[in-house]
Amino acid sequence: MQLRLDPNQLDDNRIAAIKDKIAKAGIYVSSLACDGNHIDPDPVLRERQNNYTAKCIELCGKMGIPAIGGQSGTDRAKPLQQQVDEIVRVYSEKYFPLAEKNKVKILWEPYAGGPNIATGPVGWEALFKAFQNVPHVGLQFDPSHLVWQFMDPVQAARDFVDKIYDVHLKDTEILWHVVRRAGIQPVNNERWWRFRVPGYGSVDWKGFFSVLSEAGYSGAMNIENEDQFYYPTMEQGNFTEQYKRGFHVAHEFLKTLVPPLKA
Secondary structure, three states, X not given: OOOOOOHHHOOHHHHHHHHHHHXXXXXXXXXXXXXXXXXXXXXXXXXXXXXXXXXXXXXHHHHOOOXXXXXXXXXXXXXXXXXXXXXXHHHXXXXXXXXXXXXXXXXXXXXXXXXXOOOOHHHHHHHHHHHOOOOXXXXXXXXXXXXXXXXXHHHHHHHHHHHEXXXXXXXXXXXXXXXXXXXXXXXXXXXXXXXXXXXXXOOOHHHHHHHHHHHOOOOEEEEOOOOHHHOOOEEOOEEOHHHXXXXXXXXXXXXXXXXXXXX
């Protein structure tokens, strides 16, 4: 489930009311989305993002949310290692004191469409090596983003399983009939991949859950419905029946594969 929480618009009374509403609904919130470029080359935009992220970390602390999720940040004009060094500097100065105080982790989702170098194993390796054993950073693992980048999500999960603290359950379908004719950069801009609910794409879910089970993963796993066949999402302020059906379809597929939690 997604909740829209803006730290700039919430005082302590509103935060308490939201926490009470979440508790009564029996919902667990595993992360707060905090998208944006933490090392933006524009100093004004960078400061705005750094301040917003700091507020998000503090909001998570007040609400008992264990993580913020989003992108690592990027400055595409610089080589990879210089970007990594700048990310380490900014996080260490701006975020880690607050992360430690509020017991909040900063997680990266492998989304290649945003300000992000944490898009897969190459970026992860560089970042985690630079951060060494800092406990405040990790992965919000979404296998669907690795599929459309033609990476192996199961091997990636195996190699970095100790850094996975949150999981998005979403699939990607490669439209091979388009790829075979037009490649991955079609001159007519035809879409050659699309997000699907789990079970309708290319993710090896059996292999993926085996990796998590072997590692004893006990973090959150959130179904993400961005499947075009189960949209639109909202109708007069409520979820549409078709959108809700997408979650049921995903749950029916996944419940046979997710191993029971270890006692």
